[in-house]
Amino acid sequence: MGDSIVFNDVNFSYHSNDLSHQALKDINLKIPYHSFTAIVGKTGSGKSTLVQQINGLLKPTSGTVMVGNSIISNKTPDKKLFKLRKKVGIVFQFPEHQLFEDTVLKDVCFGPKNIGYNDNDVMTLAEKSLQVVDFPKRLYDQSPFNLSGGQMRRVAIAGVLAMNPKILILDEPTAGLDQIGKRSIMNLIYNLYCKRNLTIIMVTHQMSDVSDYADHVIVMNNGKMVKMTTPRLLFENYNLVLHNNLRMPEVVNFAYHLKQNGVSFSKIPLNIKELTTLIVNKLHR
Amino acid sequence: MSLISVSHLIYKYNHQDTQNALDNITFNVDEGEWLSIIGPNGSGKSTLVKAIDGLIHINNENSVLINGQSYNKNANQIRSQIGMVFQNPDNQFIASTVEDDVAFGLENRNIDFNKMKTIVEQSLKLVGMYEYRDSKPENLSGGQKQRVALAGIISLKPRIILLDEATSMLDPNGKISMLNLIRKIKQKFHLTIISVTHDVNEVEYSNQTLILKHGKIINKAPSKRILLDANLLWKNGLDIPFYRKLIYQLKQKKIHVPSSIVSEKELLKWVIQSSLMT
Amino acid sequence: MNPIMKIILTFYFTLIVFLANNWISYAILWLLAIISIYFSGINIKTFFNGIKAILFIILITVIIQILFSVNGNVIFNYGPIKITNLGIKYGIFIFFRFTLIVIASTILTLSTKPLAIAYGIEKIMSPLNKLHFPVEVLSLMISIALRFVPTLIDEISSIIKAQKARGANFNNGNLIKRANAIASIFIPLFLVAMNHASDLGDAMVSRGYKSNVKRSQYHHYHINHIDWISCFTYLLFGVLIVFIRK
Numbered sequence: 001m002g003d004s005i006v007f008n009d010v011n012f013s014y015h016s017n018d019l020s021h022q023a024l025k026d027i028n029l030k031i032p033y034h035s036f037t038a039i040v041g042k043t044g045s046g047k048s049t050l051v052q053q054i055n056g057l058l059k060p061t062s063g064t065v066m067v068g069n070s071i072i073s074n075k076t077p078d079k080k081l082f083k084l085r086k087k088v089g090i091v092f093q094f095p096e097h098q099l100f101e102d103t104v105l106k107d108v109c110f111g112p113k114n115i116g117y118n119d120n121d122v123m124t125l126a127e128k129s130l131q132v133v134d135f136p137k138r139l140y141d142q143s144p145f146n147l148s149g150g151q152m153r154r155v156a157i158a159g160v161l162a163m164n165p166k167i168l169i170l171d172e173p174t175a176g177l178d179q180i181g182k183r184s185i186m187n188l189i190y191n192l193y194c195k196r197n198l199t200i201i202m203v204t205h206q207m208s209d210v211s212d213y214a215d216h217v218i219v220m221n222n223g224k225m226v227k228m229t230t231p232r233l234l235f236e237n238y239n240l241v242l243h244n245n246l247r248m249p250e251v252v253n254f255a256y257h258l259k260q261n262g263v264s265f266s267k268i269p270l271n272i273k274e275l276t277t278l279i280v281n282k283l284h285r
Numbered sequence: 286m287s288l289i290s291v292s293h294l295i296y297k298y299n300h301q302d303t304q305n306a307l308d309n310i311t312f313n314v315d316e317g318e319w320l321s322i323i324g325p326n327g328s329g330k331s332t333l334v335k336a337i338d339g340l341i342h343i344n345n346e347n348s349v350l351i352n353g354q355s356y357n358k359n360a361n362q363i364r365s366q367i368g369m370v371f372q373n374p375d376n377q378f379i380a381s382t383v384e385d386d387v388a389f390g391l392e393n394r395n396i397d398f399n400k401m402k403t404i405v406e407q408s409l410k411l412v413g414m415y416e417y418r419d420s421k422p423e424n425l426s427g428g429q430k431q432r433v434a435l436a437g438i439i440s441l442k443p444r445i446i447l448l449d450e451a452t453s454m455l456d457p458n459g460k461i462s463m464l465n466l467i468r469k470i471k472q473k474f475h476l477t478i479i480s481v482t483h484d485v486n487e488v489e490y491s492n493q494t495l496i497l498k499h500g501k502i503i504n505k506a507p508s509k510r511i512l513l514d515a516n517l518l519w520k521n522g523l524d525i526p527f528y529r530k531l532i533y534q535l536k537q538k539k540i541h542v543p544s545s546i547v548s549e550k551e552l553l554k555w556v557i558q559s560s561l562m563t
Numbered sequence: 564m565n566p567i568m569k570i571i572l573t574f575y576f577t578l579i580v581f582l583a584n585n586w587i588s589y590a591i592l593w594l595l596a597i598i599s600i601y602f603s604g605i606n607i608k609t610f611f612n613g614i615k616a617i618l619f620i621i622l623i624t625v626i627i628q629i630l631f632s633v634n635g636n637v638i639f640n641y642g643p644i645k646i647t648n649l650g651i652k653y654g655i656f657i658f659f660r661f662t663l664i665v666i667a668s669t670i671l672t673l674s675t676k677p678l679a680i681a682y683g684i685e686k687i688m689s690p691l692n693k694l695h696f697p698v699e700v701l702s703l704m705i706s707i708a709l710r711f712v713p714t715l716i717d718e719i720s721s722i723i724k725a726q727k728a729r730g731a732n733f734n735n736g737n738l739i740k741r742a743n744a745i746a747s748i749f750i751p752l753f754l755v756a757m758n759h760a761s762d763l764g765d766a767m768v769s770r771g772y773k774s775n776v777k778r779s780q781y782h783h784y785h786i787n788h789i790d791w792i793s794c795f796t797y798l799l800f801g802v803l804i805v806f807i808r809k
Binding site: 149 | 325326327426427453454456457458459483485519522523524527530531534535537538540549553556557559560561
């Protein structure tokens with residue numbers, strides 16, 4: 001049991017007495033460690049509320065959340081949750097809004113210092129995470145507020161990585177960045193997943209990120225989990241995508257149009273390489 | 286005469302700065318055009334539209350002329366012709382309810398109370414937000430707030446609308462419905478539009494595109510032509526249209542795609558026809 | 564009802580509450596308060612939820628007053644505590660007085676939109692315009708501040724969550740650590756607020772706002788017969804109180 005995140009009948013309401021405006025309803029799911037899970041759904045479907053249960057920022061109104069061997073329920077004392085935060089890091093939407101120290105390096109040190117690392121370890125962790133996010137060393141002593149949007153975001157992510165989490169949650173990590181920024185942040189996240197063997201849970205609106213990177217996907221709608229599946233099975237199910245106000249990735253969309261016009265195939269292509277192979281095979285037959 | 290004329294515009298954030306934030310910018314926009322301004326973060330895009338909206342002080346008053354008039358002499362007259370939708374939906378919602386917010390601009394113009402009621406109603410119906418007229422901003426989604434902002438601008442009957450990354454904080458469905466709405470309104474009132482964007486799909490709505498880098502114009506051409514130049518888009522922080530990526534991949538596999546194909550629909554048609562022929 | 568009239572009548576009511584000094588006059592004021600609640604159309608339940616907390620504070624004040632008053636005949640005596648008949652009487656009067664004032668202001672705030680209150684204050688203060696006091700600017704400032712309260716609350720809560728996720732601890736640790744944790748909330752909040760303010764300023768100018776130019780008003784509040792009836796009723800009760808007063 002120690003190797004997954006498990007939700008057992010989790011209900012959550014922001015106003016604990018009012019069950020008519022429930023933000024999460026009867027959530028049961030299991031996310032294995034070392035997986036890359038995307039959470040999708042339209043705005044207000046409960047995605048962010050769901051991920052905040054995993055490090056105890058929000059406690060379930062009823063039911064339990066298990067992260068490895070730690071159990072979070074309504075009665076879990078805050079002290080225990082504090083320990084959980086070493087294990088589970090969360091990068092919020094527009095994380096650059098949380099920067100506050102006068103230098104980049106100091107800001108990255110904030111997290112590891114809080115959770116009780118000694119000064120030497122704090123510095124090592126901070127410098128290491130700034131390297132991981134590819135932040136130039138000459139800017140360590142700059143004020144974080146003089147950086148570009150993309151760089152500020154890197155610093156904010158480094159601030160969470162410096163706490164050395166085993167599970168990394170990201171809430172729309174590329175929102176508001178330009179294409180160059182988006183690309184490099186997604187590469188960074190995928191690298192963390194592959195090289196550091198982290199468990200990644202990412203809330204996103206970008207369906208192409210789901211098909212390109214994730215191995216699991218959770219579809220949320222109106223506080224309920226509609227489905228937990230793989231990207232391929234999700235995008236093969238045209239109605240499921242449509243009914244939850246999601247869009248198809250462009251690759252899948254193109255493939256669907258091919259199919260509708262008599263170009264048949266057995267397995268739906270998920271990325272541009274697969275689509276290219278499919279077309280090449282069709283043309284060379 | 287062009288509706289918007291920018292000539293030799295120079296701007297610095299601080300007097301001490303050695304580098305110009307906007308460096309000798311010259312271009313025109315004709316009535317009825319939709320111009321996209323693209324470029325990497327920090328290239329001066331937002332500063333440029335702020336200059337066109339008269340929100341920053343420029344030294345040479347004649348470097349921005351709207352319909353031949355400068356802000357120094359005719360600020361009120363120009364302002365009544367230009368509206369701007371900003372990036373953050375929350376930062377432009379001034380009043381506490383939807384209808385009050387739309388009325389804000391009309392109040393500034395000292396429009397008569399009875400007339401105001403009608404205009405507010407019409408503008409909200411146009412953007413599909415009339416049924417939310419009593420709603421508070423905290424109960425609206427980002428997309429809905431942007432629609433309200435648009436209604437507030439439409440109510441003032443402008444000739445020009447500036448969009449400063451107006452769709453960048455919306456989800457994909459919100460983006461597309463906002464852009465379709467803007468296109469509809471543009472056609473209905475024969476508006477001129479300038480939009481600052483990172484989104485290649487938004488560029489597809491425009492007919493001219495200007496690329497800005499380090500405060501300088503590095504290219505201005507019909508959007509269709511810019512969209513074909515994958516290299517140019519990539520270098521300037523934009524995604525490449527999906528069908529161009531696919532054509533590139535197919536070429537790597539020695540499949541010759543005719544160069545006459547310039548849209549996803551055409552590519553789709555070509556793939557279907559060629560695969561059914563073989 | 565017209566917000567101007569409501570504000571004036573609320574002040575007037577507070578004034579006559581202080582004139583009352585016997586059982587009958589308080590009974591009359593209670594009657595007026597109940598009539599006002601009834602006609603305001605506020606749900607009784609929401610009304611009591613609104614004043615519950617403050618009623619409790621008033622009650623405690625009154626109990627202290629009763630326990631430590633010295634005038635009048637002693638009814639009950641225990642150590643330093645003496646309860647007198649006059650003490651009880653004045654205690655109840657004070658309770659009535661505060662409760663009635665709370666009720667009046669609650670009626671005003673629950674039955675009037677913040678924007679309408681801002682409008683009412685602006686109109687009542689409008690004579691100050693002649694003294695070059697920027698009443699309209701002030702009123703716009705109040706309404707913008709009110710509009711941003713929920714937005715900023717949202718932002719504070721997300722900043723707190725983000726810093727908690729980074730291990731910030733606001734309750735434990737030494738002084739320096741705690742001060743740092745608090746700075747981690749206020750500095751980002753300040754920056755976010757500044758960002759709102761500067762963008763909002765641009766948005767207002769862009770939509771033609773100028774502080775010294777005459778603006779029309781989207782909301783028109785007419786004074787109708789309900790306003791006059793209320794005004795007359797309140798005056799009548801006021802006269803009654805003055806006559807009954809000892």
